[in-house]
Amino acid sequence: MLHGNKTIKSMVVAVMAAVLGLAAAASAPALAQDVKQMKLNDKQVEGFIASQKDLAAIAGKLQSAGDKPDAGLQAELDGIAKKHGFASFAELDDVAANISIVMAGLDPQTGDFVDPLEALKKELADVKADASIPDADKKQLVAELEDAIKTTPPLEHKDNIAVVKKHRDAIEKAMQ
Numbered sequence: 132m133l134h135g136n137k138t139i140k141s142m143v144v145a146v147m148a149a150v151l152g153l154a155a156a157a158s159a160p161a162l163a164q165d166v167k168q169m170k171l172n173d174k175q176v177e178g179f180i181a182s183q184k185d186l187a188a189i190a191g192k193l194q195s196a197g198d199k200p201d202a203g204l205q206a207e208l209d210g211i212a213k214k215h216g217f218a219s220f221a222e223l224d225d226v227a228a229n230i231s232i233v234m235a236g237l238d239p240q241t242g243d244f245v246d247p248l249e250a251l252k253k254e255l256a257d258v259k260a261d262a263s264i265p266d267a268d269k270k271q272l273v274a275e276l277e278d279a280i281k282t283t284p285p286l287e288h289k290d291n292i293a294v295v296k297k298h299r300d301a302i303e304k305a306m307q
Contacts, residue, residue: 166228168287175226176298178215182223183305185211230302232286233295242299244292248283251276 186193189207196204208220217223236244255276258269286292295302 167225170288171291171294180301180305182215248285251280
């Protein structure tokens with residue numbers, strides 16, 4: 132389910148931010164609303180990891196394509212996906228997005244998973260309780276968090292956590 136280059140960029144940004152420990156709950160909401168959640172297996176995650184070198188080689192083309200990759204670039208993306216065991220780039224994109232959801236919920240230090248939806252709810256409670264935040268800022272933060280909560284589905288396949296954790300080091304290495 133490829134939604135154009137915007138999804139590709141969102142996925143790459145979300146995975147990169149999650150790997151760098153900057154995303155936590157922030158990247159998953161924007162990503163999760165367009166994601167077809169699916170149960171991951173080792174073969175899919177390994178194919179995703181293996182595809183990163185090839186995808187990195189065409190990153191410049193992806194960026195210049197804007198929201199609409201041309202037929203040639205789309206064919207190149209599908210070729211990369213097929214080379215790494217996927218039926219199409221759309222399938223690779225779905226796998227990447229599901230990996231991103233889990234990576235965004237992994238604590239960089241402990242490796243423990245916190246569902247991004249639960250993290251947002253906790254952050255909302257913390258913001259509401261924080262008297263040091265000026266009222267105008269608090270109102271805006273609360274509105275943004277409430278909107279993110281409405282658009283962030285919970286992780287549907289809890290088994291994905293174990294699969295992604297198993298390959299976490301390789302995922303992080305591939306994304307560097």
